[in-house]
Amino acid sequence: xxxxxxxxxxxxxxxxxxxxxxxxxxxxxxxxxxxxxxxxxxxxxxxxxxxxxxxxxxxxxxxxxxxxxxxxxxxxxxxxxxxxxxxxxxxxxxxxxxxxxxxxxxxxxxxxxxxxxxxxxxxxxxxxxxxxxxxxxxxxxxxxxxxxxxxxxxxxxxxxxxxxxxxxxx
Numbered sequence: 001x002x003x004x005x006x007x008x009x010x011x012x013x014x015x016x017x018x019x020x021x022x023x024x025x026x027x028x029x030x031x032x033x034x035x036x037x038x039x040x041x042x043x044x045x046x047x048x049x050x051x052x053x054x055x056x057x058x059x060x061x062x063x064x065x066x067x068x069x070x071x072x073x074x075x076x077x078x079x080x081x082x083x084x085x086x087x088x089x090x091x092x093x094x095x096x097x098x099x100x101x102x103x104x105x106x107x108x109x110x111x112x113x114x115x116x117x118x119x120x121x122x123x124x125x126x127x128x129x130x131x132x133x134x135x136x137x138x139x140x141x142x143x144x145x146x147x148x149x150x151x152x153x154x155x156x157x158x159x160x161x162x163x164x165x166x167x168x169x170x
Contacts, residue, residue, distance in 0.1 A: 126152045127159070127167065141168035 012020070123131040130146045132139065135156035141147070151160035151167035159167030 124156065126155055126157075128152060132157065144168070 012023070122133060124134040127149060129150045130144075132144060132146070139157045139159075141159060147168045147170045149159075149167050151165055153163075155167070
């Protein structure tokens, strides 16, 4: 058995490089196909989302001589002819991705700016937009006709319980 393999190896190396090149090419292609299928390289449903056209090519070789290949007087002249055209594979149909958008945020509403007014007679300066008698007597929101008015500190009547600058909020 070993002797037969050695003789076959010698016959292979005695061939012209045209034949050896083809044999190496076919062997290499088969090895690449085996490796690609073992590692999942030929899977078209990969997550990469890219598809490239794969050209297919058919090569036919015709011999003009029928002499034995290992004979030194053999005059084989193969004529390769290439036919075929690239056949593109289907493009991926993945949905386009959109960048995430930030949710609109509302800026907190600042308290109303104090209005510079000249002090009115018998009006408390803590309530510049309305005229409320100074403390005492202690008034409540139900005791006055105003709602949602500006309150400055100190708030002697306590109209702005949550200290947001607006008194008697409705």
